[in-house]
Amino acid sequence: MKKITRLVSSTLLIAAAQQASAAELTIEIQNLTQGIYFTPLLVAAHTPDASLFELGEAASAEIEAMAEGGALDGLMTIGTSINADMVANSAGGLLVPSASTSTMLTNDSSNSVLSIVGMVLPSNDGFVGLGSWPIPSEVGTYTIYLNAYDAGTEANDELRTSMPVPPPLDPLLGNGGSGVTSTETNATVHIHRGNFGDSDMAAGSSDMVNSVHRWLNPVAKVVLTVN
Helix, strand or coil: CHHHHHHHHHHHHHHHHHHCCCEEEEEEEEECCCCCEECCCEEEEECCCCCCCCCCCCCCHHHHHHHHHCCCHHHHHHHHHCCCEEEECCCCCCECCCCEEEEEEEECCCCCEEEEEEEEECCCCEEEEEEEEECCCCCEEEEEEEEEEECCCCCCCCCHHHCCCCCCCHHHCCCCCCCCCCCCCCCCCEECCCCCCECCCCCCCCCCECCCCCCCCCCEEEEEEEC
16 A cells, blocks of 8 residues: 555656656836836746735734835745745836836746736835736736735834835925825725825925826836747
8 A cells, every 4th residue: 555655656657757857037116107117126926825914914023124115025025935936126126106116926827826016105104016916828928917005014104204214305395294094994905195295395295296206006017928
């Protein structure tokens, strides 16, 4: 009986190895906005039983750190624990408005879904996201449009003191706003309402400029090439 079990196990392992053919993926991400920046992006192919974020559910501590400060370390630790194929920061820093970045992944058939995340700036806890999108098995080119999401972890007061302000963004923001709001009713990951902004650079309710920092979804375009 033990001998038969070993033979069956060996057969299953051989079959699994034959099915786990590697696929070459090219992922191009374009920032579609007028005045919104993306912090370093994480691109991950992983198994469908895992996810980086879920709409309608509370954000994890790792998503909160990414959405409020652009940090990817926690999410990469999760990715490593689930044997994800990952590339971080392919743009080498901020992805500026209208710019594109391209990266490549080699993944096996078990990592059959694709996720992408990165903070949007300026925002309190907004992020561009693709969650567990099934990777096509057929060779070809596929286009996906991405929304900006609200992590639900921080009030969208739209004040520069509540968010990272990297040098390219600093002169574009106002100062001295009173705050758009101090509370939020939705504490789960949800579609971002966009920045309100105003036209007063020295006061008003927001430090964001409504003619620059407003956005409508989608905010990014992904072109995925399966080779």
